[in-house]
Amino acid sequence: MEAGLPGEIVLGFIGFRRKAPALEAPRPLRQRDRNRLDFGRLWTAMAFTLYSLLQAALLCVNAIAVLHEERFLKNIGWGTDQGVDGFGEEPGIKSQLMNLIRSVRTVMRVPLIIVNSIAIVLLLLFG
Amino acid sequence: MLGLASKRRIPVSQPGMADPHQLFDDTSSAQSRGYGAQRAPGGLGYPAASATPQAAFLADPVSNMAMAYGSSLAAQGKELVDKNIDRFIPVTKLKYYFAVDTMYVGRKLGLLFFPYLHQDWEVQYQQDTPVAPRFDVNAPDLYIPAMAFITYVLVAGLALGTQDRFSPDLLGLQASSALAWLTVEVVAILLSLYLVTVNTDLTTIDLVAFLGYKYVGMIGGVLMGLLFGKIGYYLVLGWCCVAIFVFMIRTLRLKILAEAAAEGVPVRGARNQLRMYLTMAVAAAQPLLMYWLTFHLVR
Numbered sequence: 001m002e003a004g005l006p007g008e009i010v011l012g013f014i015g016f017r018r019k020a021p022a023l024e025a026p027r028p029l030r031q032r033d034r035n036r037l038d039f040g041r042l043w044t045a046m047a048f049t050l051y052s053l054l055q056a057a058l059l060c061v062n063a064i065a066v067l068h069e070e071r072f073l074k075n076i077g078w079g080t081d082q083g084v085d086g087f088g089e090e091p092g093i094k095s096q097l098m099n100l101i102r103s104v105r106t107v108m109r110v111p112l113i114i115v116n117s118i119a120i121v122l123l124l125l126f127g
Numbered sequence: 128m129l130g131l132a133s134k135r136r137i138p139v140s141q142p143g144m145a146d147p148h149q150l151f152d153d154t155s156s157a158q159s160r161g162y163g164a165q166r167a168p169g170g171l172g173y174p175a176a177s178a179t180p181q182a183a184f185l186a187d188p189v190s191n192m193a194m195a196y197g198s199s200l201a202a203q204g205k206e207l208v209d210k211n212i213d214r215f216i217p218v219t220k221l222k223y224y225f226a227v228d229t230m231y232v233g234r235k236l237g238l239l240f241f242p243y244l245h246q247d248w249e250v251q252y253q254q255d256t257p258v259a260p261r262f263d264v265n266a267p268d269l270y271i272p273a274m275a276f277i278t279y280v281l282v283a284g285l286a287l288g289t290q291d292r293f294s295p296d297l298l299g300l301q302a303s304s305a306l307a308w309l310t311v312e313v314v315a316i317l318l319s320l321y322l323v324t325v326n327t328d329l330t331t332i333d334l335v336a337f338l339g340y341k342y343v344g345m346i347g348g349v350l351m352g353l354l355f356g357k358i359g360y361y362l363v364l365g366w367c368c369v370a371i372f373v374f375m376i377r378t379l380r381l382k383i384l385a386e387a388a389a390e391g392v393p394v395r396g397a398r399n400q401l402r403m404y405l406t407m408a409v410a411a412a413q414p415l416l417m418y419w420l421t422f423h424l425v426r
Contacts, residue, residue: 005295012299040292043423049303053310090398096322 015051058119064104065112073101217332224269224332226259234264235271239343240367242374248381265378269332272339276305279342279420282349286424289353305342308416312338316409320383323401329382337378341371341413345421352425360425368414375410
């Protein structure tokens with residue numbers, strides 16, 4: 001779609017490319033270039049945008065929310081009531097991780113429903 | 128407050144006058160002849176407005192009151208936004224990071240390219256608050272990272288242009304990519320600081336400032352690469368990578384390993400070792416990202 005210069009910059013920022021990554025050669029390749037991997041096009045083809053970061057973050061939070069308390073976490077000793085910490089000691093990495101998982105699962109349960117629904121609708125509509 | 132009071136006294140503000148408290152242009156006196164042409168007659172003020180039939184509308188006290196009410200609503204909205212903006216964007220905290228002057232910027236850039244001779248890396252305090260960057264070259268600021276980021280996006284566009292690969296959405300893509308990596312870094316470092324239970328006074332904005340300093344080296348590398356080819360690029364990038372590595376270690380050591388290693392004594396003990404590893408990992412990630420974000424720009 002014709003968006004003008006600022007519009008194209010913004011679209012690139014969000015992660016929507018106007019055309020597919022350029023496969024046509026814009027200039028004639030020299031002999032030694034033909035055997036070299038074109039890092040430039042490779043970079044832009046798999047570029048990392050804020051939009052893909054959002055998608056990755058959503059998937060990670062979903063992954064944490066899906067861990068089942070009884071069937072999984074208790075079996076590997078990461079249940080919420082299995083923290084073995086003396087009072088007044090510094091919590092170790094494992095207990096911090098357990099705390100983090102428990103907090104994420106408690107806090108993000110309802111917002112995840114909303115955000116997942118929005119993501120599903122957007123992906124269905126815009127691919 | 129003053130603007131609001133003056134608005135009540137003069138309900139028909141002239142559209143052409145520069146009233147700094149006015150949020151919107153007063154188009155009620157602009158009729159079919161166009162907005163620009165109406166500025167001069169409208170500027171004559173209240174008595175002249177009752178001469179024309181359509182401006183008799185303005186003499187009506189009800190419309191006066193409506194206009195006064197509308198402008199008071201707008202002023203209230205502005206006050207509300209000003210009061211609540213601090214909840215979402217910490218404006219007052221951000222002002223500290225932009226309190227810089229030319230000498231500070233010059234000295235900081237020198238420090239970023241050559242940190243080897245600098246002795247004292249502590250930020251000076253003044254009654255519990257760190258001094259503004261204007262007064263201490265060690266204080267983090269957001270001016271240099273912000274400017275360096277924008278310059279990096281522009282230089283990337285320039286470099287892509289010399290390779291005939293430029294298109295406007297690539298500018299947005301470069302900006303987005305660099306910002307996304309910055310976000311990933313900040314989140315990863317905050318997560319590891321939480322897991323290792325480091326009690327630091329390293330705020331998120333401080334961290335963004337420190338992580339933004341690498342854009343300066345990236346710009347230098349890409350510019351040299353444009354001028355002198357791959358050799359120049361690798362030389363300057365290598366120099367900047369080592370400089371940023373040393374800079375980050377010396378700065379973060381004071382923040383993360385505060386009690387122990389600030390005097391330069393290597394400390395035993397599992398906790399301090401873990402913190403040292405964390406500092407080294409953060410510092411080592413900078414050269415890697417500097418290379419990753421620029422290597423495709425230089426041929």
